[in-house]
Amino acid sequence: MGNLLEVKSLSITFEGNQAREKVVRNVSFSVMEGEILGIAGESGSGKTLTALAIAGLLNRHGAVSLEGEILFQGKNLLTCKREELRRYQGNDISMVFQEPMSSLNPVMKIGRQIEESIKIHGTLSKKERKEKAIWAMECVELENPEKIYHRYPHELSGGMRQRVMIAASLISNPRLMIADEPTTALDVSIQHQILKLFQKINRENHTAILFISHDLSLIYHLCGRALVMYEGSLIEEGNTKEIFYHPRHSYTKNLIACIPTYEKKV
Amino acid sequence: MKYIIKKIFFFILTLLIVVFLTFLAFQIIPGDPAVSLLGTEGTPLKVAALREEMGLNKPVGERFLTWVLNFMKGDMGISYSYQIPVSELITDKIPVTFLLTMLSFAFIICMGIPLGIYTSKHAGSRLDRLIMTVNQVTMAIPPFFLGIILTYLFGLVLKWFVPGGYISYSDDFFGFFTYLIFPAIAIAFPKSAMVVKLFRGSIIEEAKKDYVRTAYSRGNTINGVLYGHVLKNAILPVITFLAVVFADIIAGSIIIEQVFGIPGLGRMLITSIQNRDYPVVQAIIVCIAFVVLGSNLLADILLKVLDPRIKL
Numbered sequence A: 001m002g003n004l005l006e007v008k009s010l011s012i013t014f015e016g017n018q019a020r021e022k023v024v025r026n027v028s029f030s031v032m033e034g035e036i037l038g039i040a041g042e043s044g045s046g047k048t049l050t051a052l053a054i055a056g057l058l059n060r061h062g063a064v065s066l067e068g069e070i071l072f073q074g075k076n077l078l079t080c081k082r083e084e085l086r087r088y089q090g091n092d093i094s095m096v097f098q099e100p101m102s103s104l105n106p107v108m109k110i111g112r113q114i115e116e117s118i119k120i121h122g123t124l125s126k127k128e129r130k131e132k133a134i135w136a137m138e139c140v141e142l143e144n145p146e147k148i149y150h151r152y153p154h155e156l157s158g159g160m161r162q163r164v165m166i167a168a169s170l171i172s173n174p175r176l177m178i179a180d181e182p183t184t185a186l187d188v189s190i191q192h193q194i195l196k197l198f199q200k201i202n203r204e205n206h207t208a209i210l211f212i213s214h215d216l217s218l219i220y221h222l223c224g225r226a227l228v229m230y231e232g233s234l235i236e237e238g239n240t241k242e243i244f245y246h247p248r249h250s251y252t253k254n255l256i257a258c259i260p261t262y263e264k265k266v
Numbered sequence B: 001m002k003y004i005i006k007k008i009f010f011f012i013l014t015l016l017i018v019v020f021l022t023f024l025a026f027q028i029i030p031g032d033p034a035v036s037l038l039g040t041e042g043t044p045l046k047v048a049a050l051r052e053e054m055g056l057n058k059p060v061g062e063r064f065l066t067w068v069l070n071f072m073k074g075d076m077g078i079s080y081s082y083q084i085p086v087s088e089l090i091t092d093k094i095p096v097t098f099l100l101t102m103l104s105f106a107f108i109i110c111m112g113i114p115l116g117i118y119t120s121k122h123a124g125s126r127l128d129r130l131i132m133t134v135n136q137v138t139m140a141i142p143p144f145f146l147g148i149i150l151t152y153l154f155g156l157v158l159k160w161f162v163p164g165g166y167i168s169y170s171d172d173f174f175g176f177f178t179y180l181i182f183p184a185i186a187i188a189f190p191k192s193a194m195v196v197k198l199f200r201g202s203i204i205e206e207a208k209k210d211y212v213r214t215a216y217s218r219g220n221t222i223n224g225v226l227y228g229h230v231l232k233n234a235i236l237p238v239i240t241f242l243a244v245v246f247a248d249i250i251a252g253s254i255i256i257e258q259v260f261g262i263p264g265l266g267r268m269l270i271t272s273i274q275n276r277d278y279p280v281v282q283a284i285i286v287c288i289a290f291v292v293l294g295s296n297l298l299a300d301i302l303l304k305v306l307d308p309r310i311k312l
């Protein structure tokens, strides 16, 4: 399998008042077609910024400079035109964010939010889009999709909202789905259901998933390969089991030590 | 639907309370309408007879009820000073004030909304800073002062209209309309500056929210995010504010009608208060209360339609 995404020496710097603060340092890795790659690391290690850079969402932050290359199917997303980048967003690359409540528009119906990306990128009629949205909602195992289609975010539970976010990001059948701490805001019991969902999407649609979490045990369950970030740098990369049982870096050892023991056995 | 019915119920209730309070206020204010009506001819005997004739000797509650019932039938009583039905007196004033108010409101929307969008979209640019500086000054200008400046500039210097040369709508509607443009601007300018500031701030705040990032991640253009997502959220506080502004415009029109010599409800209200012509004053206050409460009702309904989170 070839490389879908190649990140080469990515650095992200915030142009602060006086101090230029480099928060992601020289990060290189690649995501293969159809794989699930995990990124672990404590909060503040630069995971979200890396994800946002790949999804083309960092330029909104103004005083930030990006160095290196982000090659998606060979195309450098950091240098291509805005309009070109936009054609990838929500189409080939989609995102699932951490906070399913604030990440959904509070005054827009669920259905419209789920179909938005195919409305922007596709040529389907209104009726066809709705059919597809219902299909996506069935994929993420939302009950009564017809009903939920006309609901608003505040009328759903946290777990349902995250399913809506996932439905909205899988509807366009993307090549790469970036999930930034998608289960952190949810109850533990729902976390596992959501993880299963990512596995299913990966299996059935061959969507590559970049799964980001501060929780190494989730990555252990879900990902074949993983990276560990520490203070903006990549300190570990490899087979998840390899990292888990033979961590090279002392920081990774600490991360593993933080996982409650009963979870290690699962 | 339940929400709207509830709002309409409260609208009627509040209106009744306002009407009752104004009615009560005129019972407390010193000054006997019978005395002022008779003027120098007012012998105690004549005053007493007139009081009886006007029904002033009946209990307040009874008089209030008769008055409300008559009002609902369209009978607003007889003006003390003109001796003609109040309804006749005010029906040809209502269109004047109505048009002035509507024109002012239209100016506020037409200036405030687009400028709010423009400045927020280009926040920090040179033009944005210029507009916001002018805006800050404009907000502080009292409408009557702006009215005087406009009269001087466009009336006396440029001669675009004749100050004090009010044209009745029944004579020449176009002339009437153009005469109202400058007073409407005087009312609208400071208010639209407030709308610009509020809307701009609201849009900028909304644009920082997480759902905006989600919208970009789906491939929206800047305009797609702004018009498809942000505006519907950002307009909500502006709608509440516009309802307040609407009430304020009516208050403003009372003063502006004086400055520009427009014979509308505002002028009639002031002369009637001076003459203690209570039936007229009461009728006008009811009209104003109706419009003010009505604009609030409309804003509530609009908010409910736009924002599904609003609960009963």
Ligand SMILES: Nc1ncnc2c1ncn2[C@@H]1O[C@H](COP(=O)(O)OP(=O)(O)O)[C@@H](O)[C@H]1O
Pocket (backbone or CB within 6 Å): A014, A023, A041, A042, A043, A044, A045, A046, A047, A048, A049, A050, A061
């Ligand atoms: N807008 C910003 N301005 C300055 N520094 C920021 C900004 N956003 C994030 N950072 C810094 O970048 C670092 C990495 O953040 P982030 O990628 O969100 O970490 P993670 O997702 O791993 O928790 C943090 O130390 C944070 O302080």
Ligand SMILES: [Mg+2]
Pocket (backbone or CB within 6 Å): A044, A047, A048, A180, A181
């Ligand atoms: Mg993060």
